[in-house]
Amino acid sequence: MANVIARLDDVTLSYGDRVVLKKCSLDVVEGAITCIIGMSGAGKSTILRLLDGLRKPDVGHVYVRGHDICHMRESELIEMRTKIGFAFQFAALFDSMTVGDNISLPLREHTSLSEDEIREIVVHTLDSVGLAHTYDNMPSELSGGMLKRAGFARAVVTNPDLVLYDEPTTGLDPIVTHLLTDTIKRLRQQLSATAVVISHDLQSIYMMADYVAMLFEGAVIEYGTVEEVQRSMNPIVQQFLQGSEVGPIPL
Amino acid sequence: MSVRSESEGPNIEAAVERASVGALEGVGRKVNSFFEYIGGVTALGGEAALTIFRLRIRFSETVNQCFLLGYQSLIIVLLTSLFTGMVFSLESAVQAVQYGFGSFVGGIVSYTNVRELGPMLTAVVVAGRVCAAIAAELGSMVVTEQIEALQSLGLAPVRFLVVPRMLSLMIMLPLLTVFADVIGVMGGQWIAHAQAHISYDDFMSSARQTIGFEDVVKGLFKSVIFGIIIALVGSYQGLTTRGGAAGVGKSTTSAVVICIIMIFILNFIMSYFLYGGG
Numbered sequence: 193m194a195n196v197i198a199r200l201d202d203v204t205l206s207y208g209d210r211v212v213l214k215k216c217s218l219d220v221v222e223g224a225i226t227c228i229i230g231m232s233g234a235g236k237s238t239i240l241r242l243l244d245g246l247r248k249p250d251v252g253h254v255y256v257r258g259h260d261i262c263h264m265r266e267s268e269l270i271e272m273r274t275k276i277g278f279a280f281q282f283a284a285l286f287d288s289m290t291v292g293d294n295i296s297l298p299l300r301e302h303t304s305l306s307e308d309e310i311r312e313i314v315v316h317t318l319d320s321v322g323l324a325h326t327y328d329n330m331p332s333e334l335s336g337g338m339l340k341r342a343g344f345a346r347a348v349v350t351n352p353d354l355v356l357y358d359e360p361t362t363g364l365d366p367i368v369t370h371l372l373t374d375t376i377k378r379l380r381q382q383l384s385a386t387a388v389v390i391s392h393d394l395q396s397i398y399m400m401a402d403y404v405a406m407l408f409e410g411a412v413i414e415y416g417t418v419e420e421v422q423r424s425m426n427p428i429v430q431q432f433l434q435g436s437e438v439g440p441i442p443l
Numbered sequence: 444m445s446v447r448s449e450s451e452g453p454n455i456e457a458a459v460e461r462a463s464v465g466a467l468e469g470v471g472r473k474v475n476s477f478f479e480y481i482g483g484v485t486a487l488g489g490e491a492a493l494t495i496f497r498l499r500i501r502f503s504e505t506v507n508q509c510f511l512l513g514y515q516s517l518i519i520v521l522l523t524s525l526f527t528g529m530v531f532s533l534e535s536a537v538q539a540v541q542y543g544f545g546s547f548v549g550g551i552v553s554y555t556n557v558r559e560l561g562p563m564l565t566a567v568v569v570a571g572r573v574c575a576a577i578a579a580e581l582g583s584m585v586v587t588e589q590i591e592a593l594q595s596l597g598l599a600p601v602r603f604l605v606v607p608r609m610l611s612l613m614i615m616l617p618l619l620t621v622f623a624d625v626i627g628v629m630g631g632q633w634i635a636h637a638q639a640h641i642s643y644d645d646f647m648s649s650a651r652q653t654i655g656f657e658d659v660v661k662g663l664f665k666s667v668i669f670g671i672i673i674a675l676v677g678s679y680q681g682l683t684t685r686g687g688a689a690g691v692g693k694s695t696t697s698a699v700v701i702c703i704i705m706i707f708i709l710n711f712i713m714s715y716f717l718y719g720g721g
Contacts, residue, residue: 244595246591246594246595270597270599273597274597278592278596280591280592284588286592286593287587297596297598298598301598346596
């Protein structure tokens with residue numbers, strides 16, 4: 193049985209009257225890339241926020257490295273987050289800082305490294321996502337794909353053992369999508385880190401995923417390897433994978 | 444002549460009851476959200492105070508904010524204070540001379556400027572410019588996930604964003620108030636001389652006799668409190684922004700309105716206690 197680095201245990205979470213997750217359980221296997229698929233608004237991004245302690249469930253538990261993070265104090269959550277990387281959907285770089293400063297920030301705040309050492313690490317990390325030349329650029333000067341890669345660089349610069357990617361390829365052309373998918377796979381190998389990826393892009397998922405979880409109406413309805421999910425007999429999963437309008441998924 | 448059916452009576456009563464319950468619920472919700480707001484701002488202030496007390500301060504960012512929020516407000520503060528001092532002197536000097544109180548004009552203008560107009564007007568002007576800017580900046584950061592990004596990097600938004608703004612306003616608002624006091628009195632002195640032929644020396648002599656160091660210190664104490672209020676209300680409104688660009692606009696407007704109302708209320712309360720009203 194593979195080691196589990198993070199676990200959602202019967203989690204229910206609502207935003208106002210809207211129930212987003214309903215008794216949702218999910219295991220994230222250590223060292224693997226787990227992709228979460230599902231309809232828009234199914235609660236996929238909420239799962240990432242739960243794993244990073246940015247949201248607390250109404251009911252249920254979230255475990256990271258065996259610790260229930262629902263009852264952690266803010267200082268403990270901050271400590272925990274330094275070992276988790278989060279690449280946001282729209283990169284969420286701080287627009288008042290250069291790309292270099294954005295990526296240096298966690299190192300400046302959480303390590304006692306000198307400025308020279310930080311710069312060396314940041315340049316190396318930017319180089320690993322093909323953006324070494326953008327160190328002094330402002331985020332507003334980068335394209336959508338470059339922003340996402342800079343977001344990746346910030347997420348992994350502290351060598352986290354768990355990296356969360358929120359829709360890394362959404363809205364990008366096929367070439368950049370392929371490039372980012374390769375980058376996620378390469379970063380996982382370089383860092384030996386676990387990755388959880390939210391995506392709608394099935395081709396990317398087939399390329400990188402070790403495990404796939406399908407979320408529907410607030411719960412995981414299918415979980416397995418890519419082949420297992422592709423062979424699923426569940427009509428909801430098949431309708432989603434085929435992109436068909438006809439089937440049990442209400443449109 | 445209309446004939447009422449027997450069933451109309453209970454229907455009307457039920458409608459009145461529903462309306463009453465609805466009105467009460469509405470009042471309850473307003474009261475609830477009012478205390479929620481006060482609680483939220485107080486909690487934010489407590490967290491910021493704790494961060495400052497633990498000396499977890501980002502000094503370079505605080506200096507940067509002093510420039511952005513304080514120094515860049517200087518011109519607008521000087522202009523509003525100058526013309527307020529001038530118009531106050533214009534309204535009072537000629538009348539005072541007519542009734543034989545010309546020698547008191549310097550005292551009246553300085554007294555009002557140092558104790559009330561200087562601190563309050565500076566706070567209102569800075570609130571209009573800065574509170575809106577803080578709410579808009581932090582609100583934009585919320586809707587573009589930058590606040591969540593900060594948290595995900597293990598950084599507390601209060602330490603990173605709120606404390607530098609609060610400290611810079613605690614430092615810069617009293618400084619701006621000193622400038623406002625001086626320029627307001629100078630404007631008043633010039634108009635008193637030009638319109639009512641009160642000499643510069645008589646004006647300053649009256650001012651020196653009327654206001655003391657204690658008045659200046661109390662005025663500056665008010666400014667520190669106003670600085671905290673501007674930073675906290677702007678930050679709270681920004682950090683609680685919901686709903687994209689429209690939400691940012693709403694937060695910005697609310698921040699300025701709430702902040703200015705709070706400045707007026709607090710100014711009265713502080714004047715009451717500081718100047719012997721209690």
